[in-house]
Amino acid sequence: MKKIKTGIVGAGGMASYHYDGFTRAGAEVIALADMDPNRARAFGEGRDIRAFYQNLTEMLAGSPELDAVSVITPNKFHKPLVIEALEKGKHVYCEKPPALNALEMEEMLKASKKAGKRLMFDFNNRARPESQAMIRYIREGRAGKINSAQASWIRRAGIPGFGGWFTTKALSGGGAMIDLPHMLDLALYFMGYPEPDYILGTAYYDFMDNKAFKGPWGIPDSAKGITDVESACHAFVTFKTGQCLMIRSSWAELNERELVSVTFQGAKAGGKVERLFGIDGIDATGTDRCFLFIEEYGNQANLEIKIEKDESMGRIGNASNFIYSIGGTARALNTPEEALALMRIIDALYESASTKKPVKIGREGGAGTLM
Ligand SMILES: NC(=O)c1ccc[n+]([C@@H]2O[C@H](COP(=O)([O-])OP(=O)(O)OC[C@H]3O[C@@H](n4cnc5c(N)ncnc54)[C@H](O)[C@@H]3O)[C@@H](O)[C@H]2O)c1
Numbered sequence: 001m002k003k004i005k006t007g008i009v010g011a012g013g014m015a016s017y018h019y020d021g022f023t024r025a026g027a028e029v030i031a032l033a034d035m036d037p038n039r040a041r042a043f044g045e046g047r048d049i050r051a052f053y054q055n056l057t058e059m060l061a062g063s064p065e066l067d068a069v070s071v072i073t074p075n076k077f078h079k080p081l082v083i084e085a086l087e088k089g090k091h092v093y094c095e096k097p098p099a100l101n102a103l104e105m106e107e108m109l110k111a112s113k114k115a116g117k118r119l120m121f122d123f124n125n126r127a128r129p130e131s132q133a134m135i136r137y138i139r140e141g142r143a144g145k146i147n148s149a150q151a152s153w154i155r156r157a158g159i160p161g162f163g164g165w166f167t168t169k170a171l172s173g174g175g176a177m178i179d180l181p182h183m184l185d186l187a188l189y190f191m192g193y194p195e196p197d198y199i200l201g202t203a204y205y206d207f208m209d210n211k212a213f214k215g216p217w218g219i220p221d222s223a224k225g226i227t228d229v230e231s232a233c234h235a236f237v238t239f240k241t242g243q244c245l246m247i248r249s250s251w252a253e254l255n256e257r258e259l260v261s262v263t264f265q266g267a268k269a270g271g272k273v274e275r276l277f278g279i280d281g282i283d284a285t286g287t288d289r290c291f292l293f294i295e296e297y298g299n300q301a302n303l304e305i306k307i308e309k310d311e312s313m314g315r316i317g318n319a320s321n322f323i324y325s326i327g328g329t330a331r332a333l334n335t336p337e338e339a340l341a342l343m344r345i346i347d348a349l350y351e352s353a354s355t356k357k358p359v360k361i362g363r364e365g366g367a368g369t370l371m
Pocket of ligand 1: 011014034035039072122179
């Protein structure tokens with residue numbers, strides 16, 4: 001069978017996961033574009049990449065045989081790059097968050113439909129072994145209807161650099177909430193991506209001027225740069241199905257340690273998928289755990305689902321799934337329609353935080369409407 005040919009735009013921290021995921025699924029990575037030729041060259045070392053470019057336009061012209069493109073740039077460039085590649089007839093895999101806002105995501109969705117090409121995002125936490133184990137229990141009815149869930153990505157000191165693109169709203173779309181959409185996405189996945197109704201949210205800006213809250217990852221600080229995004233968001237979402245969801249996302253909150261989890265309460269079982277990061281952020285004391293909380297034969301029981309450890313947090317598996325989905329051997333783990341629903345919730349959260357009012361989610365062409 002003909003190998004799928006892929007090209008990567010942006011040699012940032014996620015590029016190695018895209019590369020490994022694509023190649024493990026049998027695809028080739030034949031081209032790489034980065035506006036910084038040094039970063040492109042450094043990434044290419046030891047990897048079998050044939051062509052290097054400084055931007056997507058050059059890559060599409062110089063390597064027309066590409067079947068698919070992945071986009072790993074700052075968030076502001078997701079929409080134009082995704083649409084450019086789709087319009088040239090390529091399947092596209094794009095980093096999270098899908099775009100700066102829901103309006104952009106609507107344009108990307110339309111472009112993928114028009115091109116008839118796959119558009120998939122790096123919601124890598126769905127591809128974690130524990131998430132895949134849990135969705136199977138949920139789909140087979142073991143949890144019953146999920147009434148309520150809590151989605152948390154809580155960092156104690158994890159601001160990804162000060163003054164770089166992450167902290168500049170015009171380039172990132174926002175702070176902790178838009179940067180850490182994974183648990184919101186995972187909770188919605190477990191709940192069946194129900195149609196949202198209202199949201200009431202708040203945003204906080206504490207510690208955004210305090211270097212003691214810088215994370216052990218991220219990009220270098222820029223003294224002349226802008227820092228105008230939130231360090232934490234909290235919100236409550238209701239759905240037309242009667243379900244509800246609490247969201248907590250933070251880069252910096254005085255919490256015991258970094259906690260990444262979705263918990264839920266169903267009519268037959270509760271459940272939890274959790275990663276507790278190590279004491280210093282990324283270290284060996286971290287744990288991944290997955291439970292169903294059940295009642296059986298009159299007993300309350302906790303069913304621990306033993307899972308293989310995946311240090312990549314599903315990033316390699318998700319990129320492989322993109323290739324399999326193009327080849328027709330697997331269903332895509334996420335869709336652009338879900339990405340649009342997610343972006344509408346995030347837009348409405350920011351709107352609610354700034355107006356201090358509940359917001360109706362999902363008005364066509366915008367975040368939501370004020371009550
Ligand atoms: N899935 C995850 O867990 C995860 C983790 C970290 C970052 N990300 C996402 O990955 C994306 C990139 O983040 P990062 O931390 O790698 O950023 P980064 O700034 O470290 O790297 C981005 C790279 O893209 C290049 N670049 C920027 N604009 C370009 C353009 N128009 N054309 C070609 N090259 C361009 C830069 O030179 C740089 O090498 C973001 O959307 C971020 O949210 C996802």
